[in-house]
Amino acid sequence: MIETVDTIEDRARTAGTDTAARQRWMAVLACAAPEDIALLWKTVVAPSAPAVDYLRPAETGMVMTRGRAGGTGDRFNLGEMTVTRCSVRLGDGSVGHAYVAGRSKRHAEMAAVLDALLQSPGSRARIQRGVIDPLAARQAARREEQRRKAAGTRVEFFTLVRGDD
Amino acid sequence: MYVAVKGGERAIDAAHDWLAEERRGDQAIPELTVGQIEGQLSLAVDRVMAEGSLFDRELAATAIKQARGDLIEAIFLVRAYRTTLSRFGYAEPVDTEKMAVKRRISAAFKDLPGGQVLGPTFDYTHRLIDLGLAEPGLEVEGAAPPPDDPAAPAHDDLMSPPRVVALLDDEGLLEQERPGPGDGDPGDITRQPLSFPADRGERLQALARGDEGYLLSLGYSTQRGYGRTHPFAGEIRHGAVAVEYVPPELGFPIVVGEIEVTECQLINQFAGSRERPPQFTQGYGLAFGHGERKAMSMALVDRALRSEELGEEIGAPAQDQEFVLAHADNVQATGFVEHLKLPHYVDFQSELELIRKLRDRWETPGQSEMRAEAAE
Numbered sequence: 001m002i003e004t005v006d007t008i009e010d011r012a013r014t015a016g017t018d019t020a021a022r023q024r025w026m027a028v029l030a031c032a033a034p035e036d037i038a039l040l041w042k043t044v045v046a047p048s049a050p051a052v053d054y055l056r057p058a059e060t061g062m063v064m065t066r067g068r069a070g071g072t073g074d075r076f077n078l079g080e081m082t083v084t085r086c087s088v089r090l091g092d093g094s095v096g097h098a099y100v101a102g103r104s105k106r107h108a109e110m111a112a113v114l115d116a117l118l119q120s121p122g123s124r125a126r127i128q129r130g131v132i133d134p135l136a137a138r139q140a141a142r143r144e145e146q147r148r149k150a151a152g153t154r155v156e157f158f159t160l161v162r163g164d165d
Numbered sequence: 166m167y168v169a170v171k172g173g174e175r176a177i178d179a180a181h182d183w184l185a186e187e188r189r190g191d192q193a194i195p196e197l198t199v200g201q202i203e204g205q206l207s208l209a210v211d212r213v214m215a216e217g218s219l220f221d222r223e224l225a226a227t228a229i230k231q232a233r234g235d236l237i238e239a240i241f242l243v244r245a246y247r248t249t250l251s252r253f254g255y256a257e258p259v260d261t262e263k264m265a266v267k268r269r270i271s272a273a274f275k276d277l278p279g280g281q282v283l284g285p286t287f288d289y290t291h292r293l294i295d296l297g298l299a300e301p302g303l304e305v306e307g308a309a310p311p312p313d314d315p316a317a318p319a320h321d322d323l324m325s326p327p328r329v330v331a332l333l334d335d336e337g338l339l340e341q342e343r344p345g346p347g348d349g350d351p352g353d354i355t356r357q358p359l360s361f362p363a364d365r366g367e368r369l370q371a372l373a374r375g376d377e378g379y380l381l382s383l384g385y386s387t388q389r390g391y392g393r394t395h396p397f398a399g400e401i402r403h404g405a406v407a408v409e410y411v412p413p414e415l416g417f418p419i420v421v422g423e424i425e426v427t428e429c430q431l432i433n434q435f436a437g438s439r440e441r442p443p444q445f446t447q448g449y450g451l452a453f454g455h456g457e458r459k460a461m462s463m464a465l466v467d468r469a470l471r472s473e474e475l476g477e478e479i480g481a482p483a484q485d486q487e488f489v490l491a492h493a494d495n496v497q498a499t500g501f502v503e504h505l506k507l508p509h510y511v512d513f514q515s516e517l518e519l520i521r522k523l524r525d526r527w528e529t530p531g532q533s534e535m536r537a538e539a540a541e
Contacts, residue, residue, distance in 0.1 A: 026419045030419070031407075067261070073343060079218040083253060083422070085253065
């Protein structure tokens, strides 16, 4: 039987990885621009690129986004977004998954390989330091810049009492 | 009945070649890039994403370029594209209270935790055409970064301020939305065609992808008295929210990316009914991108469509959900309206013959009683 992403027991294999930490790096990789990942990839990953087995080659599809009535009530379907996913296995057996917004296959492939490398004790620290931390810092800087711009447009309205006499 | 025609391939090819030439415009002027459309016509991109019901900026910008700026044509292209993609699944609902806001205002509450943040807005501009924009290079003057406000709160209150409508929660004077049993288990009108009566979730989905102009006019009609609403803009916010999805192979939620949305919570007077005390009620709008007119119109129409649930008198067009929802989709609407220009030669021929027969009978002596009937 051909082993696919649906037949492997990923949950058991990654039981050793802290789920919260994995959620954090997967979020950073999903929210990063593919060009930014590619740039770090070139220096941090490419020199010792692992052998990659594609369990599920990158494919683009959609996820239906949802909101809540009134922001806090019942769920409703807002509209779809494009998402590209990919699953890989490295030589040491670690399995990486990626679901990233947009249609870039390269983005999903890099994110899946990095997810696998981040689960391998041998490469985790190097990838965290060399890829995730710089991407996270860039994202934090972008948020901070937006916060500063927003602060610049904060306004105090005063209610004026109109007297007719 | 529509009877198909064939032929004309050469003429159609030539028409499409000419279309491509017209799209390109004056060859002496550089071609528009998709990146330029994405960055500089971003509100057009937002509208195409919202009504195309697919969040993908680059795709929407490409559709706008291909459609020569005809946004409904671009929306049509996006809708057609989405049918070629498989659906991985449903995301978790976005948490708009955690939105990284670029703009957040309330017209009902003056002093808010986090403050009123104008963001990049057309409000308070003078609507005078800036002729400087017609001369490249001159517009950079206005592009200076806004000044820093050293007194601004540095913490998350500004970045993701608390929801305004929750401020009156303690007194119970403003209806608070809570998930019902089954968390709504929302119907999906892209999988199951709308049937009536539609529940709130299906209505919100239909409105979210509905035509902005149509919803604007319907919302306006409620303000003018066709279905009385007396709304206040409780809160309008715009910014980015994270989208979380639970891949079956992982079993826990992961962020797949961020999307920009605009949210509008209108608060409306409600005099109360036998079951419910007098309180403010809500109309809700949520749209992809920066679409305040869309989100506000959606909220007005959502509130009007809640009339039945709230036991209010129904009589205005905006309160009639079958009328409102069956005509909100501009791709459906344009398909049916514009199909009239396709060849209908056989239909017309048969109707022409019918009219000829009726006319002959009408003109035949002794048929005067028919003439009298027709005149009545």
